[in-house]
Amino acid sequence: MESDSSLATIVDRLAALAQPHRLAVFRLLVVAGPDGRAAGDIAEAVGLPGSTLSFHLAHLKRAGLVRAAREGRSLHYAADFAAMRGLVDFLTKNCCTGAACAPVAEKPGDALRALLERHVA
């Protein structure tokens, strides 16, 4: 049940978040929680014309980071937390190991334990 983590998917997801408006939208949806928010609602919150927002939402959706569901006459967009977790996992495993990123990790799990220390001291 590992969500798709091909390199192409990773790049798509990074690209989806690598744009100020889209990052703002996604963060909005993260705090909004599983029920998400209506498109028009989001448009007002981030101050974008509907068509422009629609473009960005489509981008996020293509990347699998958000999902849409009809609710009456409006569309509710919600963050896909599993996809996001997959992205963070990839970055942690593939771009944060091998050397000095997570200090001293002789045994598997030590890197994460060190991470835990640093954050929960």
Add this chain to the structure above:
Amino acid sequence: MESDSSLATIVDRLAALAQPHRLAVFRLLVVAGPDGRAAGDIAEAVGLPGSTLSFHLAHLKRAGLVRAAREGRSLHYAADFAAMRGLVDFLTKNCCTGAACAPVAEKPGDALRALLERHVA
């Protein structure tokens, strides 16, 4: 000693990694470790003309994800692990909380503990 994590910086770093060649280069530098690798060496490994690679390395450098140091007549590029950790931290804190991403996190630290569980079971 918190590395710069302004939104603009985060977007720059995401954009830097959101490109197949650059992601490949960065991963190469991650496994290469703190000493990094020479530019020409990297160019051959990823199969890019020098000028094209130089463009991508400059991009990664602007974003603060890699650093360059002269070594004889070649330039050695190395991943900046602290910057990368900063990016992952941002994503974890700002895009992976609030709801179902890290399961059950009532007390601070629980989210990370849960993460630890999931990875080190």
Add this chain to the structure above:
DNA sequence: CCCTCAATTCGATATTTCTCGAAATATAAG
């Protein structure tokens, strides 16, 4: 069925990104 509200798709345009050969720069070696 007609009207309205919500959202997307369609053009058209401006901007940015990517690519790569040719020329320039820097460092070492003879």
Add this chain to the structure above:
DNA sequence: CTTATATTTCGAGAAATATCGAATTGAGGG
């Protein structure tokens, strides 16, 4: 000082992205 090697900068073209008003589709309400 001349030559060779490593890398960057320049310039120019092709492709992808971002923006937004106008036209279109979809879902309810009267």
